[in-house]
Amino acid sequence: MIPAELLERFRLSSLERVGRIEAAWNRLLAGSEPGATQHMLREVHTLKGDASVAGATDVQQLCQKLEDLIEAVDERPLDIADDLEVVVTMAMQFIGMLLRVRQAAGIDLEGFVRQVDDVLRETRTLPIAQRRIKHTSLREIADTPSDRLGDATRQRLAIAATTVFLEYLSARGTTSRGRLRGAWTTLRDELGRTQAAELAPLFERHVASAIELARRLGKQIEIDLAFADVRIEPRVAEAVDIALLHVIRNAIDHGIELPADRARAGKAEQGRVRVRIAPRDGSVDITIEDDGGGIDFAAIRRIALANQLIDPARAADEAALLELVYAPGFSTKPSVTELSGRGVGMDAVKSALARVGGAVRIATSPRGTAVTVTVPTLVRHLAAYQFLAPSATVSLAVSARWTPSIDRAPSPSPHAVDPLAAIQLAVAQRQTSIEPPPTNRALTLRLRWGFLEAHLRAATEPRLVTAERICSTPDDHAIEVVTVDGQETLLLRPEHVAELAVTRGRTAVGR
Amino acid sequence: MKYRLVLIDDSQNALDMMAHVLAEAGFEVRAMSSLRRFVNTVLDWKPHLIVTDLHMPDMSGAELCTWLRQQMQTARIPIVLCSSAPEAELAKLAAQAGADGFVSKQAGPVALSLRLQQLCEEIVW
Numbered sequence: 208m209i210p211a212e213l214l215e216r217f218r219l220s221s222l223e224r225v226g227r228i229e230a231a232w233n234r235l236l237a238g239s240e241p242g243a244t245q246h247m248l249r250e251v252h253t254l255k256g257d258a259s260v261a262g263a264t265d266v267q268q269l270c271q272k273l274e275d276l277i278e279a280v281d282e283r284p285l286d287i288a289d290d291l292e293v294v295v296t297m298a299m300q301f302i303g304m305l306l307r308v309r310q311a312a313g314i315d316l317e318g319f320v321r322q323v324d325d326v327l328r329e330t331r332t333l334p335i336a337q338r339r340i341k342h343t344s345l346r347e348i349a350d351t352p353s354d355r356l357g358d359a360t361r362q363r364l365a366i367a368a369t370t371v372f373l374e375y376l377s378a379r380g381t382t383s384r385g386r387l388r389g390a391w392t393t394l395r396d397e398l399g400r401t402q403a404a405e406l407a408p409l410f411e412r413h414v415a416s417a418i419e420l421a422r423r424l425g426k427q428i429e430i431d432l433a434f435a436d437v438r439i440e441p442r443v444a445e446a447v448d449i450a451l452l453h454v455i456r457n458a459i460d461h462g463i464e465l466p467a468d469r470a471r472a473g474k475a476e477q478g479r480v481r482v483r484i485a486p487r488d489g490s491v492d493i494t495i496e497d498d499g500g501g502i503d504f505a506a507i508r509r510i511a512l513a514n515q516l517i518d519p520a521r522a523a524d525e526a527a528l529l530e531l532v533y534a535p536g537f538s539t540k541p542s543v544t545e546l547s548g549r550g551v552g553m554d555a556v557k558s559a560l561a562r563v564g565g566a567v568r569i570a571t572s573p574r575g576t577a578v579t580v581t582v583p584t585l586v587r588h589l590a591a592y593q594f595l596a597p598s599a600t601v602s603l604a605v606s607a608r609w610t611p612s613i614d615r616a617p618s619p620s621p622h623a624v625d626p627l628a629a630i631q632l633a634v635a636q637r638q639t640s641i642e643p644p645p646t647n648r649a650l651t652l653r654l655r656w657g658f659l660e661a662h663l664r665a666a667t668e669p670r671l672v673t674a675e676r677i678c679s680t681p682d683d684h685a686i687e688v689v690t691v692d693g694q695e696t697l698l699l700r701p702e703h704v705a706e707l708a709v710t711r712g713r714t715a716v717g718r
Numbered sequence: 719m720k721y722r723l724v725l726i727d728d729s730q731n732a733l734d735m736m737a738h739v740l741a742e743a744g745f746e747v748r749a750m751s752s753l754r755r756f757v758n759t760v761l762d763w764k765p766h767l768i769v770t771d772l773h774m775p776d777m778s779g780a781e782l783c784t785w786l787r788q789q790m791q792t793a794r795i796p797i798v799l800c801s802s803a804p805e806a807e808l809a810k811l812a813a814q815a816g817a818d819g820f821v822s823k824q825a826g827p828v829a830l831s832l833r834l835q836q837l838c839e840e841i842v843w
Binding site: 208209210213214216217220221249252253255256257258259260261262264267 | 727728729731732734735736738739742771773801802822823824825826827828830
């Protein structure tokens with residue numbers, strides 16, 4: 208039968224392939240690359256072939272469906288029906304899931320295939336104008352495996368959740384208010400789950416396989432894990448997963464020496480791999496450090512010179528040699544059936560991290576190698592100015608990049624706009640538990656940000672607060688629901704509410 | 719007898735896995751993804767059978783088939799198309815391209831090696 212190493216390599220490279228397919232899909236959805244379907248088709252086709260040979264019939268079957276779906280998309284890449292988008296996203300998620308875990312619980316493959324067939328049938332028979340009418344319900348979107356929900360889908364879900372919250376604010380009957388409140392909290396919680404992945408469980412998965420790998424290689428290792436409560440986006444978690452897999456493997460396969468060699472070098476027979484997590488502002492450093500023999504520069508130099516990858520004049524430069532480790536397919540191992548696969552996989556690590564705005568760097572000496580992976584963490588907090596709407600019923604906020612000032616003229620400025628009217632929100636009385644304002648006198652709040660200026664009517668003076676983002680809508684969306692001291696607050700983006708934002712005219716331009 | 723097979727496929731994963739399964743089933747196998755190495759191997763090693771993938775970046779399996787047929791040294795080596803397309807579709811493509819047989823990857827690795835064994839017995843002199 209097919210040996211475990213080959214299956215493992217199939218699994219890993221296929222996961223990377225799924226990542227590329229998803230990236231192409233996101234570019235397609237963003238409208239930045241309508242031709243991405245051809246790229247996707249090639250990747251899916253290779254994946255399907257590999258899965259067939261590997262005997263992974265479920266993956267193969269899903270790839271077949273995904274191919275059909277992409278072909279349907281390819282007919283009209285600029286007019287993708289919502290249902291089609293949902294099943295494509297789900298198909299990619301399912302494939303990823305089946306590649307990650309041996310027994311994927313909770314996937315109703317047959318049911319999904321039927322759903323795909325239904326969507327394909329409808330896509331092909333409906334006239335184009337009608338394709339957008341049938342919407343997949345929010346519940347269905349929320350039910351899809353959410354750990355890999357695409358960014359575009361997540362943002363749409365956030366916008367929908369925001370709309371539900373606004374409906375709740377303006378609803379009048381107690382029953383409908385209660386129902387809408389329930390719908391909002393469900394969506395908010397669902398989103399919370401999809402927006403953040405914890406880092407710690409990722410590591411635990413790799414420890415067991417690292418120990419097994421060491422055992423197969425006849426090496427003794429000890430793994431130290433240092434934890435920190437760090438949350439990252441699921442797509443970032445995926446890149447970290449790929450990085451950990453390759454880096455830990457490399458540390459054990461190439462770094463840590465055999466017990467006898469270690470004893471000869473005066474080291475403890477048991478090698479040590481340490482994983483440290485250092486959260487920083489907006490990012491986190493994950494360092495995987497081994498106490499092995501370090502990177503073999505002589506071997507890299509030999510291969511690099513033999514393959515003309517480096518100018519002989521620079522062959523002594525270790526920094527230049529280290530760069531080669533990131534070159535696609537570069538390996539100092541002669542055989543492709545080595546446990547860590549073809550290359551050391553650092554090209555895969557680098558590109559997976561680059562896709563999510565991360566980076567990798569290596570420090571090596573004869574006493575060991577430290578690979579540091581840096582990825583962005585989830586930004587959940589936002590500095591904002593909070594104030595109450597003129598009716599004092601709704602808590603509002605704007606990002607602190609706006610500079611507020613207060614106009615204390617006895618009568619409110621005629622240019623000032625009621626922010627709730629501007630976003631067309633008619634709020635029924637006493638919706639929230641906000642305390643009545645200290646004064647009833649309406650203020651005019653002037654907000655400035657660069658060339659933009661907005662004049663809002665407000666019931667209270669703005670105070671600088673830290674808002675927590677619980678339902679991130681895209682930056683070009685006018686409204687987002689945040690919490691301030693646990694209180695739901697509407698974050699306005701005045702620049703995207705036409706009635707609010709005015710450009711500042713001559714004074715600013717002339718500056 | 720031990721049949722000599724040359725496999726060409728643009729996916730290194732598929733190649734390695736197929737080569738392993740076929741070697742285990744008693745074939746002598748050379749597997750490659752580069753067209754140049756493929757041509758050299760076919761000329762030097764004289765395989766009993768060529769197994770080619772259908773979709774490859776340099777040349778499609780069907781084109782490769784036509785090309786091999788036109789070369790004097792290779793015209794007589796039987797060619798089998800191997801792809802993840804369903805059997806019915808493959809049969810049609812094989813007939814169009816003038817291949818001597820086809821085998822679908824869809825049935826999985828074991829079926830693949832059994833089918834190739836059967837094909838060899840049928841078509842190799």
